[in-house]
Amino acid sequence: EIVMTQSPATLSVSPGERATLSCRASQSVSSNLAWYQQKPGQAPRLLIYGASTRATGIPARFSGSGSGTEFTLTISSLQSEDFAVYYCQQYNNWPSVTFGPGTKVDIK
């Protein structure tokens, strides 16, 4: 099983600031990585797939980068609606896809 880790566990950011979230895979997943946003009481929402492609309707302030084992999700200027938990997911080793434990982005 490919183990996904995310850092930091919690990120405190002020509105308007940049947020940088990290995701690491225990072995290479090529570019087969997705990012999701989850707000309290809601289902996850797909943000990024293929490590760097924004999903339909996702604002340009969200960007993804990386390949192999190291990935980054950047939110260029945090809006109030962006405070949430973010999960990465590898889908290279299907069907055993795995998620990271999440990074909570909260208000500083």
Added chain:
Amino acid sequence: EVQLVESGGGLVQPGGSLRLSCAASGFTFSSYSMNWVRQAPGKGLEWVSYISSSSSTIYYADSVKGRFTISRDNAKNSLYLQMNSLRAEDTAVYYCARDPTYYDFWSGYHSIYYFDYWGQGTLVTVSS
């Protein structure tokens, strides 16, 4: 608009059974692979099961293999999860989630194995 609506969750005793349903609309259900993903209270996400568009290919996580059965009815635009021999550790919100399956004229349907649309989830609580 793509919509996925789960139902069937509730409180069940350890060793009991429950059947979850997911009603799909807003897309051609029969053309997409589907999944169940769960989230224990306050925890992260765990993939549970996958079914291809024609039901010809099915996968399960090791944690549920032999106890859960995924199925679908393309005529009814519905996905199901039959859960037997339930344990306390199965307590979670269960989401149905669509795979962004694509079609190739020469080689047919191909799953990609991430999740582009999710339902709102249904809570399953296993407790005596």
